[in-house]
Amino acid sequence: MLRFTTSERNQQVLNYLDFQYTVKRINKTCVEWRCRNRSCSSSLTLSLDNICVRREPSIHSESCQAVQPSKIIVEETVEMMKRRAREETKSISQVYAEEIVATRRRHPGVPTGYYFPTLSSIDSSLYYHRSLNYPTLPKCLNDMVLSGEWCLTRSGERFLLVDETYDNKERILLFGSRWSIEFLSFCSGWHADGTFLTRPLLFAQIYIIFGYFDGFLIPCIYCLTSRQDQVTYEKILNHIISIGYSQLNT
Incomplete structure (x- = not known):
């Protein structure tokens, strides 16, 4: 199953078979992805619309560890926070709190508390996404x-x-x-x-x-x-x- 999240720098991240990948190259007919661990040379190829796997991942290096499921859950939660920040008018702190509570209810057995970023560490990113749908501040x-x-x-x-x-x-x-x-x-x-x-x-x-x-x-x-x-x-x-x-x- 292909699952997409974004990094702290708002770069798209592909989650597939317990590993994470970022875009390496966009070709005319496909998209090449490489392992997020830069010491690993594993890569795979998706269709141009990122729906189908054209080429399965190559073998990962021995030092490359699979991503913990909790980390992916947390990244998906942060992605939801960003979407809500763009689309809703609730305060950023309220959106943050509601999504953490919702995630813990959906995944009660996952130790998400260890992985969750603090509000102060991601609020700038959330405010950035909120500003995308807001008009430019007037000067007069x-x-x-x-x-x-x-x-x-x-x-x-x-x-x-x-x-x-x-x-x-x-x-x-x-x-x-x-x-x-x-x-x-x-x-x-x-x-x-x-x-x-x-x-x-x-x-x-x-x-x-x-x-x-x-x-x-x-x-x-x-x-x-x-x-x-x-x-x-x-x-x-x-x-x-x-x-x-x-x-x-x-």
Whole structure:
């Protein structure tokens, strides 16, 4: 059975008959693989699509040891972490923890704990894979363009309510859902707070509006603003009220 994983440097690794191989040469009709142990000259040949074995491996050197099954299991787990890092929005630490737990449940008799890399040793690789599906970081506010899934909730509902540029250089992004606007209309009070330390660097703050209901403060609206002044806060409140009125008429 042909099984593929990737190395720490994101190079493809072939796992076959208890040994590991890396690409030696890609020809017009086939792919040559060589033993991952560089002191061993064993090699094999696969079809160009890496599905069929064209030539079985040659004999391995005496010093070349078969790979422990636990090592392959761990590499497959890391490969799954990389895939999830690319496709999901969960934190890297959460993806790491969930995959380790899942692997130990699938293979309770395998001493994977000895082989598992620590999060700190592979987090840079996981963050790299996450960045592959993320847009390039903008250098200024005018470079930031939000479209498609970046404007929606996970359920596909509109989430970016306002994207306003004013005074040629200032910008307000207002995020929320239809439910959050309706919920605010039922609240006995609104509370707001801005955080200046945890924010995208191009913005001055993350400004959050909470609805107070039945003894609880529920976060409803999230704003990114390039300024922290009365004009900005008035714009935010006017937008929320305007959106609320428009929802009443739909």
